[in-house]
Amino acid sequence: MGSFxxxxxxxxxxxRPHLGTAYEKISADVIARYHRLKGDRTWFLMGNDEHxxxxxxxxxxxxKDPLAYCDEMEQVFRDVWGRLDISFDxxxxxxDRRRHFPAVQQMxxxxxxxxxxxxxxxxxxxxxxxxxxxxxxxxxxxxxPVHKTRPEWICERNWFFRLSRYQQALLDLYRQxxxxxxxxxxxxxxxxxxxxxxxxxxxxRAGQSWGIPLPFDPKSVVYVWFDAxxxxxxxxxxxxxxxxxxxxxxxxxxxxxxxxxRFHCVIWPAMLMxxxxxxxxxxxxxxxxxxxGERMSKSLGNMVDPLDAAxxxxxxxxxxxxxxxxxYGGDGDFTWERFEEKYNAxxxxxxxxxVNRIAAMTERYRGGRLPAPASGPLTHLAAETTAxxxxxxxxxxLHDGVAAAYRLVSGAxxxxxxxxxxxxxxxxxxxxxxxxxxxxxxxxxxxxAVLLSPVMPTASHEIARRMGDSASASWRLDAxxxxxxxxxxxxxxxxxxxxxxxxxxxxxxSETPAPTPATPSPAAPAxxxxxxxxxxxxxxxxxxxAASAVIPIDDFMKVHLKVARVLEAxxxxxxxxxxxxxxxxxxxTPRQILAGIAESYEPEALIGRSIVIVANLAPRMMMGxxxxxMVLAASPDGGGAIVLDAEPAAPGTRVR
RNA sequence: GCCGGAGUAGCUCAGCCGGUUAGAGCGAGCGUCUCAUAAGCGCUAGGUCGGCGGUUCGAGUCCGCCCUCCGGCACCA
Numbered sequence: 001m002g003s004f005x006x007x008x009x010x011x012x013x014x015x016r017p018h019l020g021t022a023y024e025k026i027s028a029d030v031i032a033r034y035h036r037l038k039g040d041r042t043w044f045l046m047g048n049d050e051h052x053x054x055x056x057x058x059x060x061x062x063x064k065d066p067l068a069y070c071d072e073m074e075q076v077f078r079d080v081w082g083r084l085d086i087s088f089d090x091x092x093x094x095x096d097r098r099r100h101f102p103a104v105q106q107m108x109x110x111x112x113x114x115x116x117x118x119x120x121x122x123x124x125x126x127x128x129x130x131x132x133x134x135x136x137x138x139x140x141x142x143x144x145p146v147h148k149t150r151p152e153w154i155c156e157r158n159w160f161f162r163l164s165r166y167q168q169a170l171l172d173l174y175r176q177x178x179x180x181x182x183x184x185x186x187x188x189x190x191x192x193x194x195x196x197x198x199x200x201x202x203x204x205r206a207g208q209s210w211g212i213p214l215p216f217d218p219k220s221v222v223y224v225w226f227d228a229x230x231x232x233x234x235x236x237x238x239x240x241x242x243x244x245x246x247x248x249x250x251x252x253x254x255x256x257x258x259x260x261x262r263f264h265c266v267i268w269p270a271m272l273m274x275x276x277x278x279x280x281x282x283x284x285x286x287x288x289x290x291x292x293g294e295r296m297s298k299s300l301g302n303m304v305d306p307l308d309a310a311x312x313x314x315x316x317x318x319x320x321x322x323x324x325x326x327x328y329g330g331d332g333d334f335t336w337e338r339f340e341e342k343y344n345a346x347x348x349x350x351x352x353x354x355v356n357r358i359a360a361m362t363e364r365y366r367g368g369r370l371p372a373p374a375s376g377p378l379t380h381l382a383a384e385t386t387a388x389x390x391x392x393x394x395x396x397x398l399h400d401g402v403a404a405a406y407r408l409v410s411g412a413x414x415x416x417x418x419x420x421x422x423x424x425x426x427x428x429x430x431x432x433x434x435x436x437x438x439x440x441x442x443x444x445x446x447x448x449a450v451l452l453s454p455v456m457p458t459a460s461h462e463i464a465r466r467m468g469d470s471a472s473a474s475w476r477l478d479a480x481x482x483x484x485x486x487x488x489x490x491x492x493x494x495x496x497x498x499x500x501x502x503x504x505x506x507x508x509x510s511e512t513p514a515p516t517p518a519t520p521s522p523a524a525p526a527x528x529x530x531x532x533x534x535x536x537x538x539x540x541x542x543x544x545x546a547a548s549a550v551i552p553i554d555d556f557m558k559v560h561l562k563v564a565r566v567l568e569a570x571x572x573x574x575x576x577x578x579x580x581x582x583x584x585x586x587x588x589t590p591r592q593i594l595a596g597i598a599e600s601y602e603p604e605a606l607i608g609r610s611i612v613i614v615a616n617l618a619p620r621m622m623m624g625x626x627x628x629x630m631v632l633a634a635s636p637d638g639g640g641a642i643v644l645d646a647e648p649a650a651p652g653t654r655v656r
Numbered sequence: 657g658c659c660g661g662a663g664u665a666g667c668u669c670a671g672c673c674g675g676u677u678a679g680a681g682c683g684a685g686c687g688u689c690u691c692a693u694a695a696g697c698g699c700u701a702g703g704u705c706g707g708c709g710g711u712u713c714g715a716g717u718c719c720g721c722c723c724u725c726c727g728g729c730a731c732c733a
Contacts, residue, residue, distance in 0.1 A: 188660055189728050196729080258727080325668070331726085338667085338682090345682060349695050357692035364691075399669095403681080410681095417697040422690065496693050576657070577732045596732030622731070630733075641732095 004040040005251045006032050007232050009260060010047040010094065013073035014058045017080045019334060020257075022307055023289040026319050027328060027398060028255040029086045033454035034393050034401075037477045043248055045235050046081070047092035048074060049228045051221075056210040066210060070095055080307065085315040085457055092235040094212075094227055103234030104227055105215045108203075110275035111161060112216055117203065119217075120160040159204035159220060166270035167198045173269060179282055181265050182396065183329040186258060186285040190265045201226075201267070229268045233277065250278040261285035284396060287331035289322060309339060316456035317343050317498070323455045324402040340501050347498040351409050355445060355463050357416065359493035362438050365425045368493070370468070372486050373439035379483045381411045382447045386481045389451050398455075405451035412444045442467045442491055443484060450480045459497060466492045560616035561632070561655035563646040564591065569603035578622065579603050581631070585615060586652015594627035597641045610646040612655050 008028045011021055025046065032044035050070045059069035074093060081088065094100050111117045174180060174191055181187035204220040205211065211221025230238070232254065237245030250272075256264050264283045272279050309318040321342050326332030362368055373379075385408040392400035416437075424434040446467040453460035453475065461472040468489025472480075564583040567590055572578035577596040585591045593613060612632040620627050633641040646655070 185661060185727075192659065193728075262728095327669075333668090341667095341682065344693095344695095348693055353693055353695045355692095357696080359692090361691045406681090413696055416691075417689075420689075420691085425691085498693080500693050500695075502694095572731090575731060594732080598732090617733090620733090 002040050003248070004032075004035040004042045004253075005045070005236065005248050006035070006042065006253050007045045007235075007251055007255065009256045010049040010092070010228060010231050011077065012052060012055065013048050013050055013070055013077070014052070014054050017077055017307075018305070019289055019291050019307060022080065022084055023322050023326075023332075024255060024257060024286060025081060025086045025088075026084060026322055027286060029084075029088075030319070030323055030398055030454045031253070031255070031393075031396065033087060033457060037450075037454060037475060037480075039476045039478075042089070043236070044087065044089045045092065045232065046086070046088040046090075047231050047235070048077060048094070049224070049231075050093055050095045051211045051227050052224050053208075053210065067095060083310050083315065084307075085319070087457075090235050092231050094231055096234070099237075099240055100231060100234040101212050103239035104212045104222055104230045106239035107230050107233070107271065107275050108222060108226070109215050111271065114274045114276070116162040116165060116274040118160055118162065119157065120200070120202075121157055157206065158202050159214065159217065160200045161203045161226065161267075161271070162274075163198045163201050163267065163270050166273060167194060169273055170194050170198075170266060170269060173279065180279075181261065182282060182284045186261045186265070190262060193262065194266060198266070225263060225267070226271070229263060229271065232280075233272075238277075251280040252282070254280055254283045256283060256285055258285040258287055284329070287326070287329060289326060289332045289334055291334050313343070313498075314458060316459045317347055319455055320346060320402070320452075323398050324406075326399065328396055328398040343498065344500055346406070348496075348500040350406070350413065351448070351463075352496060352498040354409060354413055354416075355466055355497060356493070356495075358412075358438065358441050358445060359466055359491050361421050361425075362442065362491040363493045365421070365434060366438060366491075368491050370435065370439040370442060370489050370491060372484055372488065373436055373443050374485065375483065376436065376440045378408075378411060378415055378440050378444040382408055382444055382481070382483055385411075386447065386451060390477070393454075402452070402455055405448050408444055408448045408451070412441050412448070415444070416441055438491075439489075442489065447481050447483070450475055450477070462497065466494060468492075557656075558616075559614060561612055562586070562615050563610050563649040563651055563653040563655060564613045565651045566606045566609050566611065569606040571598055571603055572622075579606070581606070583611075583613065584651045585613065586650070591615075591628050592626060593629045593631055594622045595631040595633070595643075597631065597633060597643060600641045601643065606643070609643070610649060610651070612644045612646050 006028060008024050011017065028044065028046075032042055035042045048070065050066075055070065056066050059066040062069065064072075070093065074091075078091065092100060108117065171191075171194055174187065174194070178187070181190055203223045203226040204214055204217070205223050206220045208221050211224070212227055214220045214222060232251055233239075233245070233249060236248035237243070238249065254264050254268075261283060269279050307318075309321075317339070321334070321339055322332070324346070325338070325342060362370060385404045388407075389401045389404040392398070392404055419433075419437045421434055421437050424430040424437065446464055446469050449460040449463040449467070449469075449472075453472065464470070464472040468491050562585060564585040566581055567584050568580075568582035570580055572580050572594060575598070577598050578594050579596075579598045579601065581593045581595060582590045583593060591613075614630040614632065617629045631643060633643045646653070649655075
């Protein structure tokens with residue numbers, strides 16, 4: 001027994017929760033409930049990440065005040081979490097002025113005092129022609145390799161976090177505490193990443209209002225990633241309630257998506273070291289749950305959300321599916337077909353029917369009353385499966401834990417088949433035997449319910465009630481999962497818990513083979529931090545989304561699009577994606593462009609085609625070759641590029 | 657291209673330090689009981705353990721090469 005502080009990633013509020021985010025919360029909730037069951041003092045934190053420019057823009061697009069928009073989204077999230085039975089103890093928002101603001105400001109100040117935050121500059125060789133900073137290594141004799149001109153030395157003011165200082169300390173941490181990062185595969189990735197050296201990170205943004213002002217530079221706000229991570233400490237008192245903070249910090253476990261393990265395994269511990277705070281016990285990077293394509297609903301044209309499973313059947317079947325069918329740490333897949341299959345097999349046929357047959361027989365043969373059972377074969381099985389369950393749950397092998405509980409359920413069904421209580425009931429000399437059989441089976445099922453309670457809280461409590469245990473609210477694993485050899489019980493027969501789903505495909509419309517499964521991405525500090533050494537490499541996602549803002553036509557006209565015919569095309573050696581194209585763009589000489597389309601096109605197949613290019617893009621060096629422009633191509637999520645076709649327009653034709 | 661992980665019955669996966677006829681769950685087929693939600697229980701499923709070669713008395717389990725898939729990095733703005 002001890003104290004257990006568990007967190008999940010805080011979520012971006014620019015879209016509703018989906019299966020992916022739900023999966024993360026459900027798995028974390030199972031862990032939280034398991035620890036409460038063990039008797040640990042448990043604190044389960046969730047929250048929303050709101051200081052992102054995307055959120056700000058989304059709000060303005062909808063004509064809303066950003067904060068009001070976030071308030072609305074909080075309700076949307078809380079509503080979904082409520083329907084999934086997520087038992088969080090606390091919910092924090094990064095716009096929380098009472099808790100989060102002071103925490104972020106205190107941590108920024110602490111890092112500054114430690115000498116780890118410095119007013120830096122994007123110092124670098126800036127090539128005006130390229131409009132970007134050039135790393136020292138790319139310069140040839142101090143000149144830009146593209147323009148053969150001397151780049152300017154430019155300084156752009158900004159605040160930086162001295163991440164580079166923590167490389168060795170982090171490596172020591174990973175070595176001394178191997179379980180700091182799980183699963184192992186993630187640890188290897190992080191290890192190699194850190195071994196490769198760390199760059200300092202820009203941690204402020206100037207000239208923005210949506211964010212938390214730096215205490216030592218109120219004109220700048222804290223950059224989102226720095227801001228977001230601090231929520232874990234902020235929630236329990238950092239910066240505003242020292243006593244509470246000391247009580248709960250450090251976190252025992254951060255549950256995060258595998259895409260943001262780096263923030264949590266590298267940057268976050270470095271920040272904490274800098275601020276002089278203890279480090280969390282473990283960071284677990286879970287996998288994705290994909291949603292095999294659902295056909296559009298005919299009437300609405302909407303995707304049938306897997307979360308509807310919770311709406312229609314209650315949260316338990318979905319929770320069981322996600323916990324039992326997906327090995328925790330790996331990726332999984334949700335399909336309605338499989339969901340239906342598992343629902344019938346695990347719930348209707350196996351567990352639900354078991355509860356029903358025991359209750360029905362007890363009612364019929366014993367009027368619902370049973371004494372405590374003596375030890376029997378199921379006693380041993382219960383002890384065995386409980387031990388396996390604990391062992392699995394303690395190492396976060398949630399799927400193995402559920403499997404152990406289900407071995408007990410199956411064992412009870414086998415036991416009934418062997419002992420044949422209906423036959424015993426016909427023989428008066430077997431009276432005592434029948435009583436023992438029914439009591440033994442009901443006790444085994446009661447214990448199975450205890451083990452399953454973190455996964456299926458509602459159903460488990462109902463099963464326990466039917467098996468005569470109404471004290472499920474105060475269960476403690478040790479006592480609750482022990483075989484009870486004293487005390488009578490009243491067994492209640494209340495009908496089917498999970499009616500069988502009869503018609504195949506009844507619960508969903510129809511399924512199509514989906515070439516591009518929806519990729520859930522539990523949000524968190526998403527925009528890549530800007531490495532100080534290469535400021536021109538801006539956060540990719542942020543930039544792409546920022547581009548969705550409306551622009552005047554004049555801006556568009558600045559982009560010079562035209563038709564070009566492919567003269568030559570060949571793979572760039574040693575590159576996975578690049579194709580080198582020689583193009584006739586109606587110009588005096590052929591133009592060379594490098595395009596990242598090698599994964600979807602054989603170079604030869606492009607020769608002779610008329611395509612669309614951006615003609616006035618600044619030249620750029622890639623893989624040691626110059627690229628003069630860009631090939632326009634559609635790039636579907638998860639799919640290969642589709643180059644735009646301009647047949648039969650002549651080379652040089654303007655495209656608008 | 658570099659680094660890491662994976663490729664085992666229709667599906668999802670287990671197989672630790674190499675050793676008798678390679679396992680589980682689901683699905684499917686057959687049989688059977690009748691308390692139960694046409695549920696339960698039992699039996700069956702004959703899978704080149706990705707491919708080739710090697711080490712060994714013996715390899716799914718170790719080594720090398722190759723193929724495919726998935727991650728991370730580089731590169732694609």
